[in-house]
Structures are given as C-alpha cells and as structure tokens.
Amino acid sequence: MPARDAALRKARRRMNPLSSPLLTDLYQLTMLQAYFAAGMRRTAVFELFVRKLPPNRNFLMAAGLEQALAFVEQLRFPDEELAWIDASGLFGASFAAELAKLRFTGDIDALAEGTVFFPNEPILRVTAPLPEAQLLETRLLNLVHYETLIASKAARTVLAAKGKGLVDFGLRRAHGAEAGLLAARASYLAGFTGTATTIAGPAFGIPVFGTMAHSFVQAHDDEPTAFEHFAAVFPKNAVLLIDTYDTVAAAEKVAVLAPKLAERGIAVRGVRLDSGDLADLSREVRRVLDRAGLRGAIIFASGNLDEYRVAELVAAGAPIDSFGIGTSLATSSDAPYLDCVYKLAEYDGRARRKRSTGKATWPGRKQVFRELAPDGTLARDVVTLESDVRPGEPLLRPVVAQGRRVEPPVALAAARDYAGRELARLPGPLRSLAGAPESYPVEIAPALRALAAEVDRATP
Amino acid sequence: MPARDAALRKARRRMNPLSSPLLTDLYQLTMLQAYFAAGMRRTAVFELFVRKLPPNRNFLMAAGLEQALAFVEQLRFPDEELAWIDASGLFGASFAAELAKLRFTGDIDALAEGTVFFPNEPILRVTAPLPEAQLLETRLLNLVHYETLIASKAARTVLAAKGKGLVDFGLRRAHGAEAGLLAARASYLAGFTGTATTIAGPAFGIPVFGTMAHSFVQAHDDEPTAFEHFAAVFPKNAVLLIDTYDTVAAAEKVAVLAPKLAERGIAVRGVRLDSGDLADLSREVRRVLDRAGLRGAIIFASGNLDEYRVAELVAAGAPIDSFGIGTSLATSSDAPYLDCVYKLAEYDGRARRKRSTGKATWPGRKQVFRELAPDGTLARDVVTLESDVRPGEPLLRPVVAQGRRVEPPVALAAARDYAGRELARLPGPLRSLAGAPESYPVEIAPALRALAAEVDRATP
Numbered sequence: 053m054p055a056r057d058a059a060l061r062k063a064r065r066r067m068n069p070l071s072s073p074l075l076t077d078l079y080q081l082t083m084l085q086a087y088f089a090a091g092m093r094r095t096a097v098f099e100l101f102v103r104k105l106p107p108n109r110n111f112l113m114a115a116g117l118e119q120a121l122a123f124v125e126q127l128r129f130p131d132e133e134l135a136w137i138d139a140s141g142l143f144g145a146s147f148a149a150e151l152a153k154l155r156f157t158g159d160i161d162a163l164a165e166g167t168v169f170f171p172n173e174p175i176l177r178v179t180a181p182l183p184e185a186q187l188l189e190t191r192l193l194n195l196v197h198y199e200t201l202i203a204s205k206a207a208r209t210v211l212a213a214k215g216k217g218l219v220d221f222g223l224r225r226a227h228g229a230e231a232g233l234l235a236a237r238a239s240y241l242a243g244f245t246g247t248a249t250t251i252a253g254p255a256f257g258i259p260v261f262g263t264m265a266h267s268f269v270q271a272h273d274d275e276p277t278a279f280e281h282f283a284a285v286f287p288k289n290a291v292l293l294i295d296t297y298d299t300v301a302a303a304e305k306v307a308v309l310a311p312k313l314a315e316r317g318i319a320v321r322g323v324r325l326d327s328g329d330l331a332d333l334s335r336e337v338r339r340v341l342d343r344a345g346l347r348g349a350i351i352f353a354s355g356n357l358d359e360y361r362v363a364e365l366v367a368a369g370a371p372i373d374s375f376g377i378g379t380s381l382a383t384s385s386d387a388p389y390l391d392c393v394y395k396l397a398e399y400d401g402r403a404r405r406k407r408s409t410g411k412a413t414w415p416g417r418k419q420v421f422r423e424l425a426p427d428g429t430l431a432r433d434v435v436t437l438e439s440d441v442r443p444g445e446p447l448l449r450p451v452v453a454q455g456r457r458v459e460p461p462v463a464l465a466a467a468r469d470y471a472g473r474e475l476a477r478l479p480g481p482l483r484s485l486a487g488a489p490e491s492y493p494v495e496i497a498p499a500l501r502a503l504a505a506e507v508d509r510a511t512p
Numbered sequence: 513m514p515a516r517d518a519a520l521r522k523a524r525r526r527m528n529p530l531s532s533p534l535l536t537d538l539y540q541l542t543m544l545q546a547y548f549a550a551g552m553r554r555t556a557v558f559e560l561f562v563r564k565l566p567p568n569r570n571f572l573m574a575a576g577l578e579q580a581l582a583f584v585e586q587l588r589f590p591d592e593e594l595a596w597i598d599a600s601g602l603f604g605a606s607f608a609a610e611l612a613k614l615r616f617t618g619d620i621d622a623l624a625e626g627t628v629f630f631p632n633e634p635i636l637r638v639t640a641p642l643p644e645a646q647l648l649e650t651r652l653l654n655l656v657h658y659e660t661l662i663a664s665k666a667a668r669t670v671l672a673a674k675g676k677g678l679v680d681f682g683l684r685r686a687h688g689a690e691a692g693l694l695a696a697r698a699s700y701l702a703g704f705t706g707t708a709t710t711i712a713g714p715a716f717g718i719p720v721f722g723t724m725a726h727s728f729v730q731a732h733d734d735e736p737t738a739f740e741h742f743a744a745v746f747p748k749n750a751v752l753l754i755d756t757y758d759t760v761a762a763a764e765k766v767a768v769l770a771p772k773l774a775e776r777g778i779a780v781r782g783v784r785l786d787s788g789d790l791a792d793l794s795r796e797v798r799r800v801l802d803r804a805g806l807r808g809a810i811i812f813a814s815g816n817l818d819e820y821r822v823a824e825l826v827a828a829g830a831p832i833d834s835f836g837i838g839t840s841l842a843t844s845s846d847a848p849y850l851d852c853v854y855k856l857a858e859y860d861g862r863a864r865r866k867r868s869t870g871k872a873t874w875p876g877r878k879q880v881f882r883e884l885a886p887d888g889t890l891a892r893d894v895v896t897l898e899s900d901v902r903p904g905e906p907l908l909r910p911v912v913a914q915g916r917r918v919e920p921p922v923a924l925a926a927a928r929d930y931a932g933r934e935l936a937r938l939p940g941p942l943r944s945l946a947g948a949p950e951s952y953p954v955e956i957a958p959a960l961r962a963l964a965a966e967v968d969r970a971t972p
Contacts, residue, residue, distance in 0.1 A: 063714065067714060069689075070693065074713075075683070076711075077708045078721060079722035079725055080722075081722065082722045082723070083724055083728045085745050086728070086742045089741065089745045096727075136713075191689075194684050194686060195688075197684065197685055198687045224649070224653040225657055225850075227690075227843070227848075229688075230689045230691070231688040231690070232535065233530065233535065248537045248539065249535070249537065250534040250536055250537065251535045253600065254520070254524040254596050255527070260538045260602075262542045264543055264546075267649075270856045270864040271547075271642060271856060281549065282546045284546075284549065285545050286542060286545075286546075296868060297867050326871075327870055327871050355871075385849060388687075388843040388845050396727035396730045396731060399731045404731070406729075406730060407757050408726065409789075411815075
C-alpha cells in the first residue's frame with residue numbers, strides 16, 4: 053500500500069519522539085480503544101506509589117511533580133500521531149478521531165516535591181474518566197520514578213556531605229538526554245549546590261559549575277602553560293585540574309605560578325583532584341597551597357564518588373571543600389530503579405484491588421497522615437481512606453482540578469528549601485547510609501484493611 | 513540588570529533543552545573559550561572506549577552510533593543559546609560570536625553498530641580541530657554509553673532466551689524519555705523481537721507489541737467480561753492478562769470463553785502471566801489451554817524478569833513463548849553504567865596520555881585488529897597504532913570525513929542482522945551469563961607500548 057506507506061513516512065518525519073503522546077506503552081492505546089468501544093468512561097482513581105525500599109534506603113524523596121503536571125497539561129494527540137495511528141493498521145477506524153478529542157479533565161492530588169515518603173504511600177493520585185487516567189500511566193511513572201530515584205539518592209549524599217559543597221557531574225553517563233537534565237534538577241532539589249550540566253542553568257535556574265578536563269592539560273606541552281591559559285580567560289574563577297600526571301607536583305607548580313598570576317590581577321580560585329587517595333592528597337595539596345599563601349583557594353574532589361566515599365572523606369577530616377558526584381548520582385548506581393507502580397484503586401464508585409502473588413494492592417482512594425514527635429521529627433505515618441479522619445498532617449494535596457493546576461508552579465528554589473526542612477525532620481536512625489535497624493512505621497489503617505476484605509468478598 | 517534578565521528569560525523560553533548544544537558540561541565551554549583565546553585549533557585525536565567490563569560481563573556490543581552521528585551533523589548554536597551565553601556573565605565578550613561559527617568539520621572512525629568489543633578498544637575515534645573534538649565529549653558519551661550499555665545487556669538476554677521471543681517492556685522505569693526510546697532501539701539491535709514503546713514504531717520501524725494491564729481487568733466487574741471486551745476490539749490479536757486474581761482460574765475462564773468468541777470469528781491470540789512461579793504456572797496454563805483446544809494460543813510471561821530468570825525458565829522447559837523484559841533491561845539494573853571515557857590521544861601531531869592513578873591511557877591514534885579462529889569464532893584482538901600493520905580485520909572504519917557522513921545511515925534491520933552474526937561468532941565461554949574463567953585476549957601491541965614509554969620520557 054504505497055499511499056499508506058507514504059502517509060506513515062510523512063507522519064514519522066514530523067513527530068518529536070521525546071514529547072510525543074506515543075511515548076507510551078502500546079497497551080495503553082489498545083486498552084483505550086477497548087474502553088471506548090465498551091463505553092467505559094466513568095471515574096477511575098489510580099495511585100502512584102513505591103512497593104518497597106531498595107536495599108540501604110531508609111526513606112525516599114518525592115520529585116518530578118512539575119514535569120508530570122506539564123505532561124498532563126500538554127497531553128494531546130497532534131495530527132502526525134493521529135495520521136500514524138490511522139495508517140498503522142493496529143487500531144480500529146474511529147480510534148484516531150476519539151483520541152483527537154482527548155484532553156486530561158480530571159483531578160490530581162500529590163505530595164509536594166521534596167517531601168520525604170515511604171513504601172505503600174501514594175505520592176500521586178489521579179481521579180479522572182477511565183481512559184484519561186489510564187493513558188497517563190507510562191509517562192507519569194517514567195518522569196516521577198526517575199526524579200524521585202535521583203532526589204532520594206542525592207538526599208543521602210547531602211546527609212553524608214555535612215554541609216560541604218556538592219555538584220552534579222553525571223550527564224555523560226546518565227541514561228540519555230532527559231536523565232542528564234532531570235538529574236541536575238532532582239539533585240538540586242535535594243540540596244546539591246549545583247550542576248555541571250549547562251542547560252540546567254537556563255532551563256531551571258540551577259547554578260552551573262565548570263573546571264577543565266584532563267584533555268585541556270594534555271593538549272598543552274606542560275601544566276603551567278595550561279593553567280596560565282585557563283586562568284587568563286577566567287581570572288576570578290579558575291579551578292585547575294592537577295592530577296593529570298602527578299598531583300602534588302602539579303600543586304607545587306600552581307604555588308609557583310600563583311604570584312605571577314596575581315601580578316596580572318588573576319586569583320586562582322582552587323584546584324581539582326580527580327584520582328588517587330583523595331584524603332591523603334587533599335592534605336598534601338592543602339599544605340602546599342597554604343605554604344604558598346593560597347589559603348583562600350578551594351580544593352574540589354571528584355572521581356567515582358558516592359555518598360559512602362563522601363562520608364568517609366568527611367569523617368577523615370579531608371580538607372575538601374566541594375565534591376563532584378557523577379555516575380553514582382545520575383544512575384543511582386547502587387539502586388538504579390524503584391519498585392514504583394500506578395494502580396487502579398477505584399472505578400465507577402467501587403473500590404478495586406489486584407491480588408496477584410507478591411503484588412497485591414490496597415483498594416480505595418487514599419490519604420496519608422503524618423504524625424510528628426514532640427521534637428518535630430517524623431514519628432509515624434498512617435495510610436487510610438481519604439474519607440477517614442485521622443490526627444496528623446495530610447500529605448496528599450490537590451494540585452490539578454478539572455484538568456487545570458490549582459496553583460502556579462512552585463519555584464524550584466522554594467521546593468529545595470522545603471526539601472531541606474524535610475531532611476531536618478528525619479529521625480536519627482533514618483539518616484544513616486546503611487539500612488536502619490527498624491523501618492519507619494507506616495500503618496495501614498483499620499478502615500483500609502476492612503475495605504480490602506470487603507472487596508475480596510465481592511470479587512469473583 | 514533588567515534588560516539582561518529579560519534577554520535571558522526570552523532565550524530560555526525558546527530553547528529545547530533535550531536537543532540544545534548546552535546539554536553539555538560547562539567545562540567544555542570554558543575550555544573552548546581558553547582554546548580560542550590561546551589560538552589552539554590544531555588537529556586533536558580523541559578516542560571513546562570502555563576501561564573495564566562490569567561484573568559478569570564477558571563482552572560488550574557497540575550501539576548508539578547513528579544517534580551520535582546525527583548529533584555531530586546537527587551540532588550548531590542557535591540564536592537563543594548564543595543570547596544566553598552572552599547574557600549569562602560566565603564567558604568573555606567574543607565567545608558567542610566564535611561559537612556561532614562552530615560546525616563539526618573533522619573525521620570520525622567507528623565500530624559498526626552491533627559489533628562485539630572489549631575493554632581498551634576504541635569504539636569511536638574523532639579527528640578534528642581541538643575545540644570541535646573537545647565539544648563533542650559529553651553528549652557523544654551520553655548517547656554511545658547508554659545504547660552500548662543496553663545493547664550489551666540485551667545481547668545477554670538474547671543468548672539466554674535461545675530463540676524465544678523477547679519484548680522490551682522498560683519505558684516506565686527507564687531513566688527519562690530518551691532512555692525509554694533508545695532502550696527500544698538498542699535491544700532490538702541486539703536481537704529483541706520488538707518493544708511495547710509505541711513511538712519506537714514510527715521512530716525506528718521497530719515492531720510494537722501490547723496486551724492489557726491489570727487495571728483493565730480490575731475496571732471490569734469480572735474477568736470474562738474484561739476478556740470479551742478486549743477480544744472483541746482486537747479479534748486477531750488479543751493477549752489476555754490472567755494473573756490479576758488467580759492465574760489458573762483465569763485460564764479456565766479463557767477456556768470457557770474461547771468457543772463463544774470463536775463463534776463470532778474471534779481467536780484468542782494468547783495469555784500473559786505477570787506474577788507467581790512462572791515455570792509451574794505456565795505448565796498448568798498450557799494444560800488448561802491445550803485441553804480446551806487452544807494449542808495455537810501463546811503464553812507470554814513478564815514480571816521482574818532478567819537474563820538469569822529467562823535462562824532458568826528456558827532450562828526448566830517452561831512452555832513460555834515470549835518474555836517481556838522491563839526494568840532490568842532499560843536500566844541495565846545489575847550494571848547500570850560502563851566505565852566509558854573519551855580521551856585525548858594526540859594533539860598537533862604529538863601523541864598524548866594521562867598517567868593519573870588508576871586511570872592512565874594509551875597514547876596515539878589507534879586501530880583494533882581482530883583475528884578469527886578456524887571455526888570463525890573470535891580468537892584475539894590487538895590494539896595498536898593506526899600506522900601499524902597487523903593481520904586480522906581492522907574494526908574501526910571511516911564514518912565521517914570532513915564533517916560529512918561517508919555513507920548513508922545503516923538501516924536498523926541490517927545492523928540487527930549484523931549483531932546476530934556477531935553473537936554467533938562469540939566463543940563458547942564468553943556466551944555464559946556468569947563471568948568467563950578467562951577474559952577474551954586483547955593484546956596491546958609493542959608499537960603502542962613503545963610510544964607510551966616515549967611520551968612519558970617527553971612529558972615533564
């Protein structure tokens with residue numbers, strides 16, 4: 053069918069795959085067609101939550117809500133996508149016409165970005181006509197899962213760094229473009245100082261940091277020339293990479309060069325170490341710099357760092373001012389995914405659950421109430437029905453009503469401040485990098501257990 | 513400075529962060545400014561390679577070249593990005609004007625996509641004026657690292673599946689949009705049957721597969737109604753999810769329903785299991801289906817599968833026709849990154865290397881020669897200087913010359929066929945899912961060792 057092939061080719065060329073509504077599992081579309089055919093458009097409630105914590109995690113931090121809401125607001129099928137759906141042969145004749153009309157018209161309740169949360173607590177709840185709520189699943193998970201994964205990893209690194217600087221260096225080994233961009237955002241939200249990913253500056257207003265690569269030093273015939281070339285161009289801001297050949301010898305070269313640069317009005321901002329024993333080397337380099345009167349020059353460390361290495365270096369009293377954290381952050385390398393799902397809890401006024409082995413869910417539209425200890429730290433959460441009345445603070449708040457945001461987007465800096473206050477409320481044992489001896493208490497309320505029993509009796 | 517702020521805001525709104533040249537480390541730009549200032553524009557040679565294999569990997573598979581070349585061909589700084597650079601205060605006055613002229617004018621040699629390779633073997637070599645070659649680093653790594661990571665993971669799953677079907681289910685927990693899209697591509701390249709990610713159909717011509725979610729079953733009052741609604745809409749292609757409540761009981765319901773559907777011309781294509789003991793359940797379900805005369809109905813299995821579970825199920829003779837592989841594939845969960853780097857090997861005709869502790873590199877522009885055993889399997893690779901003459905097949909081939917592709921893009925289907933032939937050439941011990949007792953021999957040629965010694969003598 054050459055006409056069909058030509059239509060497909062033309063539609064393909066005009067799509068933007070990364071923002072297309074076809075960036076979803078095919079089964080969302082096949083289910084939608086079946087829902088349309090059966091006239092199933094009544095109100096559904098879906099909840100997004102994490103089933104269990106990965107090893108060595110004591111808490112998670114909610115992130116990605118802003119990107120999720122932007123996706124929901126902009127959800128529609130462009131002409132190219134509709135043409136592809138028509139020509140693909142995968143769907144019925146009227147399906148594209150139905151999809152063309154589809155917008156999100158429902159409600160969303162969610163945890164604020166930066167909120168600390170635990171397994172089985174809904175972090176986002178969608179209440180909408182079934183096809184709309186269903187269609188969100190894949191991309192909503194894709195966005196909220198990743199940013200939550202990274203914010204949670206970054207929050208651990210923030211706890212380990214005890215106030216020292218932290219810069220995201222992860223773009224090159226992040227899983228693609230969006231992962232790199234959103235790792236910068238999620239880590240800044242969790243308390244990082246900034247990122248090396250330039251586009252995160254204009255895209256999110258995140259401070260960007262950059263030094264030099266080994267190739268810069270290698271491209272010059274000797275280190276002093278490389279350092280001088282760089283410092284001359286960035287007279288207030290040069291951080292010089294000193295581990296290309298011999299770290300301490302290069303620090304000595306910086307000490308010799310600094311007075312000559314000072315005569316030209318150029319101050320060395322600092323040095324970067326990227327290999328070797330960072331505790332020992334940072335001490336030796338600090339001595340060299342101090343002897344040369346460069347007490348204001350900072351020491352920046354990078355190279356296969358994660359929260360465990362940062363904690364060791366801080367505990368050893370290494371004179372490192374800032375850490376660059378790359379691969380371990382952007383891939384959450386020790387736990388590269390969360391057991392994060394989006395499950396139907398209610399349809400057409402009736403609570404629903406699945407009972408699949410090892411994957412059973414709690415039915416009904418839910419709320420999480422958080423109780424605090426007298427010192428203001430987290431004491432206990434209770435997951436219950438939305439209709440239940442419990443003491444404590446309800447964590448899920450309305451963010452979208454009838455398809456529109458309830459409030460303007462929260463500024464990232466404000467969300468970051470809130471995340472910092474959340475980390476300050478963590479009880480001591482949950483702040484440990486290892487698994488806490490006891491997990492944080494999340495109680496499933498009697499009202500919820502009673503509903504589950506009732507649903508099981510009613511389901512054949 | 514309100515005028516500057518307004519310029520920044522306007523530039524920001526018009527950028528596409530995921531395709532912007534600012535999706536790079538800030539240090540690439542600071543280095544470029546220093547190179548421009550020092551007049552350092554002579555020819556540099558950079559090589560992209562993996563330093564060592566992750567645990568339990570015996571080989572890697574090159575992927576992502578097509579995306580990398582598209583990035584290189586399209587590399588330029590749009591007006592918005594230039595306006596931001598000007599207004600950011602991070603750079604000198606003439607920097608944006610220099611960047612505006614920048615295009616990639618150099619050469620690239622690379623392994624064909626689908627080629628099996630090993631540590632220390634360049635998989636891509638860039639020869640270009642220093643600023644151009646330097647600027648590619650971050651995004652080139654970001655693209656080639658991820659697709660290579662996923663193709664390498666997928667290739668293991670292909671070996672484990674011994675000819676059974678494999679479908680990528682990973683989008684929801686892939687790290688962002690691009691990871692989901694490129695996981696579909698990289699796994700198909702390595703031999704997967706297709707993907708559930710719809711956009712991979714129009715974007716890459718990959719077969720797309722979809723069934724139904726638990727929510728579809730739950731939204732109905734009972735399973736037979738759900739199955740019937742779905743089958744009526746997809747009369748030739750319905751794969752029914754049967755583990756929402758009780759897998760074997762649901763299979764019995766399918767057996768009862770099938771003859772009624774058959775009267776309406778509807779054939780059940782198969783069933784999907786997503787939880788429980790898949791070996792046992794698949795056998796029970798097969799018996800139920802066979803007894804009902806549904807011998808042609810396939811059994812599709814999913815749920816926390818990876819290459820190890822697939823190998824177990826295949827070894828146990830479980831009657832499963834196809835596997836859906838999600839999170840473990842799209843995040844390469846047991847090894848979520850490769851120690852993949854892009855290093856300067858030569859500048860202005862002089863070989864270069866770094867000697868940083870644990871991260872030393874081999875200098876000079878290199879080639880890899882592959883020798884085969886008499887039975888056609890891989891016998892040994894030799895990494896040497898490009899100028900060296902060795903027996904065997906040279907793996908790096910010219911793909912870009914003076915900024916332009918040497919040949920039109922390779923069709924994905926052709927690259928997939930080539931990848932299949934590469935897997936067929938793997939020696940037996942490397943096909944194991946566990947670490948092979950001996951790693952594949954990659955020899956560093958005497959010519960390369962001699963050059964390294966020479967470079968060390970010359971570097972202060």
